[in-house]
Amino acid sequence: MDKISYDLEGKVVVVTGASRGIGLELAKNLISQKAKVAICGRKQENLDAALAKLDAGDNVLAIKAHIARQEEIDTLFDTTIDKFGRLDVLINNVGINLLTASTIETELPMWQKIIDTNLMGTFVCSRRAGQIMKGQKKGKIVSISSIAGRKAAPGMGIYGIAKAGIEMLTKVLASELAPFNIQVNAVAPSMVRTDFSKPFWSNKDIYDQIIKTIPLGRIADPIDVVHPVLFLCSDAARFITGQTIIVDGGATVI
Helix, strand or coil: CCCCCCCCCCCEEEEECCCCHHHHHHHHHHHHCCCEEEEEECCHHHHHHHHHHHCCHHHEEEEECCCCCHHHHHHHHHHHHHHHCCCCEEEECCCCCCCCCCHHHCCHHHHHHHHHHHHHHHHHHHHHHHHHHHHHCCEEEEEECCHHHCCCCCCCHHHHHHHHHHHHHHHHHHHHHHHHCEEEEEEEECCECCHHHHHHHCCHHHHHHHHCCCCCCCCECHHHHHHHHHHHHCHHHCCCCCCEEEECCCHHHC
């Protein structure tokens, strides 16, 4: 795909969960757009490996943080502001899916872990970013959702509930923050070819069954998610807020 310019030069962007997968791909492309990027993750060794891959010098910052812990999120944003002077964009990318055979049989600690990482983490980060952006009278928040938040799927019940919550959080924040020139949107992909979903797409039989449900005949590559996110981060999307862009190859239309 030819390189597309999103005019993000000099923009300060926080990307959560950016040590691998979609988050790392987002960070790479933001840096190629000449943005200044702060990434976070829970494991220092993964952040160190990501920094080596990004190789962006002073234009990238890596901060160890658990997104469901307020004090660590405060450190993430305080360090970003200290380094870059402001915050233009937050991309909520962190997510986990621990397979659950039946929602009604799921133990509470499992429920809490999935909700905390996906929904609570997105809320905590968005709340802090929104406070900063409100003072600036400008900003953008983009969250990674999933079609699992719209379409029930075996083993993904609690994950889907959390993602559905993210989409409603997107609408509520969009309404509340619109007077301050802050746009809040989401991108909801189907299965993406990352380590997160490798147990599914690396099995030929399972993969063949999955693509039968996708009119375009393949699962998404990370870049398929990156481009809609970068569009929403750009001024080209300045009149779009409270929306979720579905990136699923047509899976939800059949």
